[in-house]
Amino acid sequence: MAALTCPLGPHVLGVRDVEGHVGHCCSACGGAWLPGSFLATIGQSRNFSAQRFAEMLRTLPARHTQLPCPQGCGELFCSEVKGVALDWCPACGGVWFDRGEVARLLAQYPRLAQAKKGGDGPDLSDVADIADALFSLLDIF
Numbered sequence: 001m002a003a004l005t006c007p008l009g010p011h012v013l014g015v016r017d018v019e020g021h022v023g024h025c026c027s028a029c030g031g032a033w034l035p036g037s038f039l040a041t042i043g044q045s046r047n048f049s050a051q052r053f054a055e056m057l058r059t060l061p062a063r064h065t066q067l068p069c070p071q072g073c074g075e076l077f078c079s080e081v082k083g084v085a086l087d088w089c090p091a092c093g094g095v096w097f098d099r100g101e102v103a104r105l106l107a108q109y110p111r112l113a114q115a116k117k118g119g120d121g122p123d124l125s126d127v128a129d130i131a132d133a134l135f136s137l138l139d140i141f
């Protein structure tokens with residue numbers, strides 16, 4: 001796969017492979033892109049439906065953003081999920097989390113931060129943490 005570019009700037013996203021799930025993190029701004037394929041593969045190992053998640057996003061009010069999809073589909077949409085603004089692509093199903101959004105997600109679920117062994121807090125660039133926050137978010141729907 002060709003390197004993806006951060007929607008927030010000319011940053012090349014680094015590939016993170018966590019438990020077989022491939023996500024893309026921006027070391028420049030701390031954001032993370034979870035492609036539709038990432039969300040789909042989660043469903044193979046956890047009780048998670050990428051389709052249900054996509055349908056949930058589509059039912060929420062969405063506004064256009066100026067942010068380009070890293071995979072070249074066009075502009076991302078933005079929807080608010082539990083007070084957290086998620087930028088997502090209606091074409092490929094990917095979801096972008098900026099650094100602040102990830103922090104806000106994790107702040108709502110301190111259990112996740114406590115579950116990490118050692119360290120002073122969650123590693124916000126860790127795709128696994130983002131995915132866990134996502135699951136927690138979905139649990140309440």
Ligand SMILES: [Zn+2]
Pocket residue numbers: 006007008009011026027028029030031
């Ligand atoms: Zn970036």
Ligand SMILES: [Zn+2]
Pocket residue numbers: 069070071072073074089090091092093094
């Ligand atoms: Zn896309």
